Amino acid sequence: MNSFLAALLTSTIFAHPAFSEVTFPESRKFVGTDEFYVLESFGDWDTLCMKAQNGEDFCLANLEFEEPTLALALELAVWPSVYPLGDARADVDTVPRASVSVDPRSVAEHYENYSAFISTIDDQSFDGFWCNITDEDCDRGPSLARAETNQLLSGRTAEISLFSRLDATNDAPAVATVEVSVGNLRQAFERAAAFNAEILGYDPEDMVETRTCGFKLAGEDKRISYVYDEDYHAENSTFRENMLGSKGGDCPSYVTIAYAAPDATSAQQKLFCLSYDKTTEQYLGFEEGAQNAYGLCKQPKRSFCERVNASTTAATSIAGFGSGVVGSAVGSTNVAGVSVVAHSSGAYILTGTSGYIAGTLGTIGTSALAVLTAPATIAGAAVSVVALGGAVYVCSGTN
Numbered sequence: 001m002n003s004f005l006a007a008l009l010t011s012t013i014f015a016h017p018a019f020s021e022v023t024f025p026e027s028r029k030f031v032g033t034d035e036f037y038v039l040e041s042f043g044d045w046d047t048l049c050m051k052a053q054n055g056e057d058f059c060l061a062n063l064e065f066e067e068p069t070l071a072l073a074l075e076l077a078v079w080p081s082v083y084p085l086g087d088a089r090a091d092v093d094t095v096p097r098a099s100v101s102v103d104p105r106s107v108a109e110h111y112e113n114y115s116a117f118i119s120t121i122d123d124q125s126f127d128g129f130w131c132n133i134t135d136e137d138c139d140r141g142p143s144l145a146r147a148e149t150n151q152l153l154s155g156r157t158a159e160i161s162l163f164s165r166l167d168a169t170n171d172a173p174a175v176a177t178v179e180v181s182v183g184n185l186r187q188a189f190e191r192a193a194a195f196n197a198e199i200l201g202y203d204p205e206d207m208v209e210t211r212t213c214g215f216k217l218a219g220e221d222k223r224i225s226y227v228y229d230e231d232y233h234a235e236n237s238t239f240r241e242n243m244l245g246s247k248g249g250d251c252p253s254y255v256t257i258a259y260a261a262p263d264a265t266s267a268q269q270k271l272f273c274l275s276y277d278k279t280t281e282q283y284l285g286f287e288e289g290a291q292n293a294y295g296l297c298k299q300p301k302r303s304f305c306e307r308v309n310a311s312t313t314a315a316t317s318i319a320g321f322g323s324g325v326v327g328s329a330v331g332s333t334n335v336a337g338v339s340v341v342a343h344s345s346g347a348y349i350l351t352g353t354s355g356y357i358a359g360t361l362g363t364i365g366t367s368a369l370a371v372l373t374a375p376a377t378i379a380g381a382a383v384s385v386v387a388l389g390g391a392v393y394v395c396s397g398t399n
Contacts, residue, residue: 022055022199036062039195044181045188048077049195059195061188064105065180067162072114073105074133076160076180078152080193081143083229084204085150092226092258094266096143098152098189100129101136102160115163117174117329121155121182125319127265127346127389128152130329132165139166139330139344140267143232147389148265153186163329166344173328215249215256216282226255236266240293247276248283253295260286261307263391267345271386273297275304288349288384288395303382305395312390319387321364322348336360347388354396357383 027037031051039047039059049059060079066072079099087093102116117130117140128148131138144152152158161174197204214223236254246253257269264271273291275284285304289297308314325335326342333340337356341349350357384395 024057028057040188040191042187042191043184045184047188047191047195049192055199057195057199059192061185061192063180063182063185065160065178067176067178070110070114070162070176071108072111072133072162074116075103075105076158077101077103078185078189080189080196082196082200082202082204082207083227084208085146085153087146088208088210088227090210090227091224092255092262094145094254094258094269095227095229095232097146097149098144099142100144100152101131101142102129102133104133113165114175115166117161117163118152118158119161119174119177119329120159121151122157124151125316125346126151126158127268130163130166130344137166140265140346143266145266152182153189155182155185158182161329172330213249213251213255215246215251216280217248217256217260218284219282222249222259224251224255224259226251226258238293241295247294247296248274248281253291256283257286257295261305261393263307263389264347265345265389268343268347268388271343271345271347271349271388272305275300275302288386288393303384303395305384305386305393308392308394315387315390315392317364318350318361318385318392319348321360322350322387345388347386350385350387352383354383357385361385 025039028051031037033051033053036048036050039049044063046062047059048062049057051057060077063076065074065076067074077100081096081098083095083097085097104111112134115130115132118126118128120126127140128144129141131142136142158180160178160180162176163174164172209228210225211228212223212225214221233252237252241253253274254269256274257272261269261272270291271288272286273289274286274295274297276296277284287297287301287303287305289299289301292298322340322342325340326333329342330344331342336359338350338352338360343349350360382396386393386395
């Protein structure tokens with residue numbers, strides 16, 4: 001069973017209605033416990049529900065598709081969370097709005113060899129999902145935050161790239177791609193979410209819990225609000241941080257990093273770490289680097305990052321350049337004195353001296369030239385440019 005579904009069905013937060021209060025379709029009578037029935041169809045998308053013995057069925061949006069050259073019969077499933085799709089009006093809102101899976105419709109052994117990657121939505125890059133087909137090992141996802149969920153639900157077509165299993169994808173190209181229609185996904189998804197709320201007896205608007213916390217960053221005290229979810233918090237914080245507290249304030253470190261890099265997905269936020277000064281008990285900034293148990297940099301470089309006031313086109317151009325020179329979805333290469341990394345999270349990272357970085361950005365196109373206006377790019381000896389989603393971050397020791 002999908003772990004996202006399992007967590008919801010074992011939750012005790014719902015006030016369940018009586019079984020007789022819910023009107024089930026006739027199709028439910030023809031399946032057994034833990035089997036799926038069709039609640040409603042919207043073109044090529046179905047709202048499917050898993051029959052539960054106690055009447056607490058759970059529904060999702062589902063599309064069947066095939067990749068004939070690899071002999072794969074698959075289904076794309078999008079599971080609603082309990083939260084509404086709208087803005088929670090908090091400074092930080094990273095809790096999942098949906099969970100995605102690409103599942104086999106067969107138990108044949110060759111399905112074990114592949115992972116599925118939603119590479120684009122309407123020809124725009126999508127950084128939300130890349131998982132093995134037969135298990136829940138993922139580089140991206142399976143949970144989607146509000147922005148990624150709405151991008152998927154608002155699309156007309158999605159390109160699903162099929163790769164070898166995730167432990168063998170470095171420097172390896174896709175073995176096949178399939179274009180699927182997602183034009184009717186929103187209707188199937190919203191029908192599933194509404195029926196789940198009816199069965200489990202909750203109002204999505206009432207499920208949002210907003211908390212406040214504070215931290216000190218570069219001499220400035222911050223007080224922010226964030227959406228809290230118990231399961232998400234457990235997945236993104238450590239036992240040590242929960243027991244001993246966060247550094248630099250009372251915000252969980254994943255909340256602080258999400259505030260500093262709001263354009264990053266959950267996987268991309270793990271690219272960054274917090275630089276902490278013990279003497280002043282504050283964060284000096286955030287860097288590109290590995291995190292310790294408190295979200296702090298394991299090896300601080302004092303190479304602080306800032307978001308560049310550049311257009312989405314700049315991020316797309318840099319990502320396009322990175323994809324072209326690396327030649328695969330994950331890997332690295334060197335071009336004219338610049339290290340180019342296609343990260344498993346979907347970010348593209350260019351690292352080199354300021355002169356080489358400037359030269360490389362100049363060859364990418366006019367949109368990328370906006371990055372050159374960042375003080376870090378102009379003055380830094382060693383510079384990293386991180387392109388993710390619709391944003392560009394520049395990291396340098398001169399900030």
